[in-house]
Amino acid sequence: MTFDPSPIAAMRRARRLAWLYLASAILIEVVGLTVMKAASVHGGVSGYIVMYVAIALSYVCLAKAVRTLPVGVAYAIWEGSGIALITLVSVFFFHHDLSLRELIGLAMAVVGIILVNAGEDHGSAAAGAGGAHG
Amino acid sequence: MQARITDPLRRAPAARMVEMPFVLAVLAGLFDVAANLASSRSEGFSRKGWGILSIVLVLIAFAFLAQAVHGMDLAVAYGILGATGIFGTAISARLLFGQKLKPIGWVGLALVFGAVVVLHTA
Numbered sequence: 001m002t003f004d005p006s007p008i009a010a011m012r013r014a015r016r017l018a019w020l021y022l023a024s025a026i027l028i029e030v031v032g033l034t035v036m037k038a039a040s041v042h043g044g045v046s047g048y049i050v051m052y053v054a055i056a057l058s059y060v061c062l063a064k065a066v067r068t069l070p071v072g073v074a075y076a077i078w079e080g081s082g083i084a085l086i087t088l089v090s091v092f093f094f095h096h097d098l099s100l101r102e103l104i105g106l107a108m109a110v111v112g113i114i115l116v117n118a119g120e121d122h123g124s125a126a127a128g129a130g131g132a133h134g
Numbered sequence: 135m136q137a138r139i140t141d142p143l144r145r146a147p148a149a150r151m152v153e154m155p156f157v158l159a160v161l162a163g164l165f166d167v168a169a170n171l172a173s174s175r176s177e178g179f180s181r182k183g184w185g186i187l188s189i190v191l192v193l194i195a196f197a198f199l200a201q202a203v204h205g206m207d208l209a210v211a212y213g214i215l216g217a218t219g220i221f222g223t224a225i226s227a228r229l230l231f232g233q234k235l236k237p238i239g240w241v242g243l244a245l246v247f248g249a250v251v252v253l254h255t256a
Contacts, residue, residue, distance in 0.1 A: 056189045067178035070233035072224030075170050080246035083253045105252035112245030119239015
């Protein structure tokens, strides 16, 4: 075990990488759905092809992420930030005005993601590192 | 094998229009859950079979979703897909992989689901 300096450090590295993969999965999905939305205005199937390819790529990243993260936690965060980001994209790129209802929805997504993250049961990992995630 | 889905709704009698889209949206959610479980089993795509299975399953899920929205609002379809996907994945991961969630985490899941419903119906 000389090449493995500390199991806790190794676990932290794995978790950081997992979060990076999850973020990539979310971004790829949002890009795919945005392209689909932009293309659907003009008609045709190219937007849908981009969407399906993006979803497939997104799932490759999700698979890397859930190697370390619990799949229920990762999926809820994927879903919540996906819809939140798509709403923001429609505000910034499609000049959509944010309604009060959408603000409430965004707040629910953010709080929900924080709570899901806090609710992750580390179980046997027992690193007990104060529960603070970056 | 091609997962080609024909559209049974176009010629369906009016009574079936009420329930079929709902069933299709739930099916989309269930395939999404299966995709997530396969993805988890793939060990970060190093077990290629499980990884490819997860992608096939999620593409089928979206094909079902695309069919569901012929007969219902996209917002409602996403809400059903979200509920089935979010809670289905968490419950299956708990039962199959023993990945537990603290009570606060379940509150978080409910809020994320609420956000999906609120934002899609906005």
